[in-house]
Amino acid sequence: MAERTGIALKGITIGTTAVQTVAASESDTATGTFNRIPLHERDMKVALIGVGQAGGKVTERLARFDADMGFGAVQGALAVNSAEADLQSLEFVDTQLIGADRVNGHGVGGDNELGTEVMQSDIQQVLGSLDGRVTSSAEAIFVVAGLGGGTGSGGAPVLVHHLQQVYDVPVYALGILPGRNEGALYQANAGRSLKTLIREADSTLLVDNDAWHEQGESVEGAFETINERIAKRVGLLFASGEAVDGVGESVVDSSEVINTLRAGGVAALGYATEVASEDSAENIRTAMSVSRQALLTGTSLPDATTADSALLVIAGDPDRIPRKGVERARRWLEDETGSMQVRGGDFPLDSDRLGALVLLGGAERSDRVQQFMNRAREAKRAREEEQTDHAAAFADDRLEDLF
Numbered sequence: 001m002a003e004r005t006g007i008a009l010k011g012i013t014i015g016t017t018a019v020q021t022v023a024a025s026e027s028d029t030a031t032g033t034f035n036r037i038p039l040h041e042r043d044m045k046v047a048l049i050g051v052g053q054a055g056g057k058v059t060e061r062l063a064r065f066d067a068d069m070g071f072g073a074v075q076g077a078l079a080v081n082s083a084e085a086d087l088q089s090l091e092f093v094d095t096q097l098i099g100a101d102r103v104n105g106h107g108v109g110g111d112n113e114l115g116t117e118v119m120q121s122d123i124q125q126v127l128g129s130l131d132g133r134v135t136s137s138a139e140a141i142f143v144v145a146g147l148g149g150g151t152g153s154g155g156a157p158v159l160v161h162h163l164q165q166v167y168d169v170p171v172y173a174l175g176i177l178p179g180r181n182e183g184a185l186y187q188a189n190a191g192r193s194l195k196t197l198i199r200e201a202d203s204t205l206l207v208d209n210d211a212w213h214e215q216g217e218s219v220e221g222a223f224e225t226i227n228e229r230i231a232k233r234v235g236l237l238f239a240s241g242e243a244v245d246g247v248g249e250s251v252v253d254s255s256e257v258i259n260t261l262r263a264g265g266v267a268a269l270g271y272a273t274e275v276a277s278e279d280s281a282e283n284i285r286t287a288m289s290v291s292r293q294a295l296l297t298g299t300s301l302p303d304a305t306t307a308d309s310a311l312l313v314i315a316g317d318p319d320r321i322p323r324k325g326v327e328r329a330r331r332w333l334e335d336e337t338g339s340m341q342v343r344g345g346d347f348p349l350d351s352d353r354l355g356a357l358v359l360l361g362g363a364e365r366s367d368r369v370q371q372f373m374n375r376a377r378e379a380k381r382a383r384e385e386e387q388t389d390h391a392a393a394f395a396d397d398r399l400e401d402l403f
């Protein structure tokens with residue numbers, strides 16, 4: 001049974017040490033000398049910007065995870081919000097208040113048009129706060145937001161739009177979709193925000209709030225669990241090139257993540273781990289089973305399997321990773337996604353488990369995204385029916401862009 005709660009990769013708590021050990025023993029055999037090979041060469045250096053409450057909390061979690069693990073992939077992290085109290089509760093990231101002249105630090109109360117306006121008015125301050133954070137070493141920028149509220153939902157697409165004008169590196173969104181019980185305003189906001197984000201961002205990685213929590217948890221408890229899971233999974237993806245030359249040609253690097261996301265549209269991320277045998281030959285089925293579970297049950301966007309591109313990262317002790325099993329899992333992923341562009345690579349870690357991270361690019365044709373868009377359209381229609389002229393509301397079943 002795969003372990004999907006927590007990372008449970010034993011060596012993960014000693015991330016850099018584990019990689020150093022592997023590097024030392026490899027070069028020992030190769031050259032007879034002890035060569036310490038520089039770390040953090042192939043991981044993905046990123047700048048993170050959280051917008052709104054959920055955006056700020058998830059950004060903080062991600063930055064903390066990356067620091068605790070010693071990965072060093074996160075080059076800088078900023079939280080932007082129109083609600084001052086939300087910013088004050090963050091300890092690990094820099095903060096920038098927006099819209100103070102309009103909402104006096106009290107948030108936009110779920111009004112995503114107002115969220116768009118306040119980001120637009122204060123965009124120069126936000127871009128100014130990024131100076132020095134998006135350093136020459138950042139290979140990508142991630143704008144993180146809950147798409148159901150006001151500030152994140154309305155502000156994130158504007159910010160992505162402006163970042164695209166200023167920076168050459170890809171600008172991705174990490175968007176959190178409201179769970180199906182979250183109410184019509186959240187659904188309608190998220191539909192509009194998503195539509196605009198997909199157009200503006202190089203790729204939009206979606207996490208459905210219904211995907212990564214336990215049954216029966218309170219909403220607050222569920223957010224904690226979901227945020228922790230996002231941090232670990234996305235944090236591992238950033239770091240997954242963190243390996244060293246000499247470990248093997250099969251080691252994944254950041255260009256593979258970027259190439260997978262080049263498909264644009266919607267992206268999804270899945271993850272699962274299982275205990276593995278010390279003998280790689282016995283782990284062929286394990287490699288298949290963690291890969292299957294990462295895509296089918298451990299994913300950020302349930303039921304999303306059709307994709308333009310995919311990346312399969314197998315994490316674990318290099319001695320336990322079965323080449324044959326990895327190849328088989330990669331072919332399975334090709335069949336399952338219908339994509340001819342399935343990349344693969346290892347993420348060497350000192351662990352008694354094997355883990356699979358599956359990144360999908362161009363997954364917007366998946367049923368889940370279509371279902372969500374239908375839900376958002378219905379929510380929009382229901383709200384309009386309540387508020388305005390019925391006939392006019394029925395005539396329009398499309399979601400408008402935010403700007």
Ligand SMILES: Nc1nc2c(ncn2[C@@H]2O[C@H](COP(=O)(O)OP(=O)(O)OP(=O)(O)O)[C@@H](O)[C@H]2O)c(=O)[nH]1
Pocket residue numbers: 051052053054055057058081082083107108109110111145146147148149150151152153176177178179182186209223224226227
């Ligand atoms: N996963 C997760 N989702 C959250 C969290 N907090 C809020 N959300 C979701 O995000 C959406 C609301 O967005 P918020 O970030 O709270 O709102 P905001 O962008 O700050 O906007 P305003 O409060 O309207 O100014 C809803 O769909 C919530 O379910 C969180 O900590 N984790």
